[in-house]
Amino acid sequence: MANDKSLIEILKSRGVSRRGFLKFCTTTASMMALPPSMVPAIASALEKARRPSVIWLSFQECTGCTESLTRSHTPTVEGLIFDAISLDYHHTLQAASGDAAEHAREEAMKENYGNYLLVVDGSIPLDNPGYSTIAGISNLDMLKETAKGAAAIVSVGSCAAFGGLPHANPNPTGAASVSDIITDKPIINVPGCPPIPVVITGVFLHYLTLGTIPELDELGRPKAFFGQNIHDRCYRRPFYERGQFAETFDDEGAKAGWCLYKLGCKGPVTYNACATVKWNQGTSFPIESGHGCLGCSEPNFWDMGGFYRALSEPILDVHRAAGIAAAVGAGAGLAVGVVNQMKKKRAQSPNFFSGCVAPVCRSRP
Amino acid sequence: MTFPVEVTSEPFTGNVQPLMHEIFHALRRLLDTGEVTVIDLRALPLAPGEEAQIEKKLGKGEVRASIDALGPSEIVETGITGVWLVTHFNAEEEILGRYIEICRIPAILESQDQDIEYGLDEMEALLETR
Numbered sequence A: 001m002a003n004d005k006s007l008i009e010i011l012k013s014r015g016v017s018r019r020g021f022l023k024f025c026t027t028t029a030s031m032m033a034l035p036p037s038m039v040p041a042i043a044s045a046l047e048k049a050r051r052p053s054v055i056w057l058s059f060q061e062c063t064g065c066t067e068s069l070t071r072s073h074t075p076t077v078e079g080l081i082f083d084a085i086s087l088d089y090h091h092t093l094q095a096a097s098g099d100a101a102e103h104a105r106e107e108a109m110k111e112n113y114g115n116y117l118l119v120v121d122g123s124i125p126l127d128n129p130g131y132s133t134i135a136g137i138s139n140l141d142m143l144k145e146t147a148k149g150a151a152a153i154v155s156v157g158s159c160a161a162f163g164g165l166p167h168a169n170p171n172p173t174g175a176a177s178v179s180d181i182i183t184d185k186p187i188i189n190v191p192g193c194p195p196i197p198v199v200i201t202g203v204f205l206h207y208l209t210l211g212t213i214p215e216l217d218e219l220g221r222p223k224a225f226f227g228q229n230i231h232d233r234c235y236r237r238p239f240y241e242r243g244q245f246a247e248t249f250d251d252e253g254a255k256a257g258w259c260l261y262k263l264g265c266k267g268p269v270t271y272n273a274c275a276t277v278k279w280n281q282g283t284s285f286p287i288e289s290g291h292g293c294l295g296c297s298e299p300n301f302w303d304m305g306g307f308y309r310a311l312s313e314p315i316l317d318v319h320r321a322a323g324i325a326a327a328v329g330a331g332a333g334l335a336v337g338v339v340n341q342m343k344k345k346r347a348q349s350p351n352f353f354s355g356c357v358a359p360v361c362r363s364r365p
Numbered sequence B: 001m002t003f004p005v006e007v008t009s010e011p012f013t014g015n016v017q018p019l020m021h022e023i024f025h026a027l028r029r030l031l032d033t034g035e036v037t038v039i040d041l042r043a044l045p046l047a048p049g050e051e052a053q054i055e056k057k058l059g060k061g062e063v064r065a066s067i068d069a070l071g072p073s074e075i076v077e078t079g080i081t082g083v084w085l086v087t088h089f090n091a092e093e094e095i096l097g098r099y100i101e102i103c104r105i106p107a108i109l110e111s112q113d114q115d116i117e118y119g120l121d122e123m124e125a126l127l128e129t130r
Helices: A007-013 A018-031 A036-048 A064-070 A077-084 A098-111 A139-147 A157-162 A197-210 A237-242 A318-327 A332-348 B016-033 B050-058 B113-129
Strands: A053-058 A086-090 A116-121 A150-156 A187-190 B037-040 B060-068 B072-078 B083-089 B095-102
Touching (some): A007 A018, A007 A036, A018 A036, A018 A197, A018 B083, A018 B095, A036 A197, A036 B037, A053 A098, A053 A139, A064 A197, A150 A157, A150 A197, B016 B037, B016 B050, B016 B095
Parallel strands (some): A053 A086, A053 A116, A116 A150, A150 A187
Antiparallel strands (some): B037 B095, B060 B072
């Protein structure tokens, strides 16, 4: 349960020196995408910070988000942040099960009513509550009940933030995101499949240090991590500018590290911190490993026409469109027009991620 | 239709040179006003190999220190006096953060007041036991 120990006291009890604390604050500023000049302010805030109670609910998900967060080895900064929060309920990680586990959740809700942080990973099935239940409680009921006393909600992963893979066409379970259901609480979306671990902990840290939720974009994502697109921060961007593209995964261009746009990279329309924060303790990110960005932090990324289809390619096959045109008595020459109309309609759809289809798109309209 | 394309064999972002200019101006400020500048290398888009380029350009200086606090940290003064390369690792020696600090001495190297206070307590206990 949450207690009155401050973070600095917890670190001290673990034998962390002031120097270690400064190192912690420096890497924390980096993690929160804050300039190094903010380190003294972070140190000052963390000295006073108290452990918040956290209830973590997992619904229709693959556990990848929890895996992402717990893959870090202690004593990393992420590991220390886990010590700095009071994780009162997480049915994947906790030892208790059944009634005892549910009792822990109820107890944490009661003791910290109005103050606890609710973290959700996974989408919520609305078609039939039986698709996903915990201790006989439907995901929908558990979310609504637990959200009531939460100070704020963090939707971790694309499933909780936008419906994710369960929401992919034809959405057999009627999967919905947290914000589709809860409308009266501050919700921070931390999408990604999975999200970058330090981005998850960066959001916790923001709450821990400042006691507020971070500034969000129009999709509810923290601007500190999702304010810039992958393409703009990609080290392969100069190749894009020069028109140097890999055409296949094993051609000379690919070997020379040229731009992966033509191989379906969704970097130009994807907002995330992968290109700078990177993965596996800053080792690399997908594009650096030779694969295009899938756009996993954007809504409906699974239904965006194919991971290996360039953004500039029509979503619908021209021959199929020609069939549609012929069926309505128009000439085959209209096929391209049909495709363009479909593209335009798709681009105008509120579900279209980022609202831009042109490869030259560099900022959100 | 043909498009003029500038072909170059340089597979880098081109961010190294502007960074060197930034360091130059920061060093001038340090001397003129005492202002300390810290540059977070993870916040910049750099291609594989560009960090090594920066290191090579800055060279190695006279001071090298290591710290063991929450995993090792390596502090090296580059060949340009006043420009330090600070690398923080975790216990598995994976890089947590990499910074260029333009200062007289990186703050993390200084003994911290709070640790000195603990040191006083320890000294007291030590003297009592004798």
